[in-house]
Amino acid sequence: MKKFILSALxxxxxxxxxxAAAPAEAQQRREVTTVRQNNNGRTVVTKKTVVRPNQYRNxxxxxxxxxxxxxxYRVITTYRNYRLAAPPRGSQWVRSGNDALLINGRxxxxxxxxxxxx
Numbered sequence: 001m002k003k004f005i006l007s008a009l010x011x012x013x014x015x016x017x018x019x020a021a022a023p024a025e026a027q028q029r030r031e032v033t034t035v036r037q038n039n040n041g042r043t044v045v046t047k048k049t050v051v052r053p054n055q056y057r058n059x060x061x062x063x064x065x066x067x068x069x070x071x072x073y074r075v076i077t078t079y080r081n082y083r084l085a086a087p088p089r090g091s092q093w094v095r096s097g098n099d100a101l102l103i104n105g106r107x108x109x110x111x112x113x114x115x116x117x118x
Contacts, residue, residue: 059101063109070096082116 030050038044057069067073076082076093082100084093090105100116101109 057096059096059099059109059112061109061112065094065101065103065107065109067094070094070101072097076100084113084116 032048032050034046036044059065059070072095074095076084076095079086079093079100082093084100087093087102088104091110092103094101094103095117098115098117100113102111102113104110
């Protein structure tokens with residue numbers, strides 16, 4: 001029993017850095033260098049790293065919807081024009097790129113219609 005627990009503990013210690021590195025890959029990193037002159041004639045160089053998440057996402061049912069990651073985000077009020085069914089109470093159709101997403105009241109993706117817009 002001790003060997004089993006120790007091997008499970010060792011496996012989690014090995015796997016934890018791999019799991020922690022996965023979200024960092026989903027972000028864009030950019031280094032910005034600014035050079036300016038002060039009033040007293042000194043040159044000031046500042047460096048900072050700007051981290052931005054990837055902007056667009058391929059949506060799947062069950063994901064949490066955040067409109068910052070939706071490309072060309074719009075709420076669809078004329079859903080019949082795009083051959084979409086009427087949304088249930090508390091839900092709405094939104095556009096993300098060429099896809100139509102049905103979002104429930106809690107902000108989760110219920111249904112994805114790929115290529116609804118051309």
